[in-house]
Amino acid sequence: MSEWLAMGGHGFYIWSSYAMLALCVAIELWALRRRRKAAWQQVDETREEMESARPARATDTE
Numbered sequence: 001m002s003e004w005l006a007m008g009g010h011g012f013y014i015w016s017s018y019a020m021l022a023l024c025v026a027i028e029l030w031a032l033r034r035r036r037k038a039a040w041q042q043v044d045e046t047r048e049e050m051e052s053a054r055p056a057r058a059t060d061t062e
Contacts, residue, residue, distance in 0.1 A: 007014045 005011050
């Protein structure tokens with residue numbers, strides 16, 4: 001098992017590369033969630049602005 005982890009003397013480079021990849025993927029997922037949340041907040045704000053700017057409809061009671 002230790003030979004497999006050592007990867008022929010290149011284990012540190014290989015495993016640190018995997019760790020950096022995992023870190024970059026985790027950061028990208030976090031940033032994606034953050035951007036998605038901000039986009040949905042902007043959609044909600046725009047929707048509220050459009051609803052408040054819309055003239056009130058007269059209801060017919062005939």
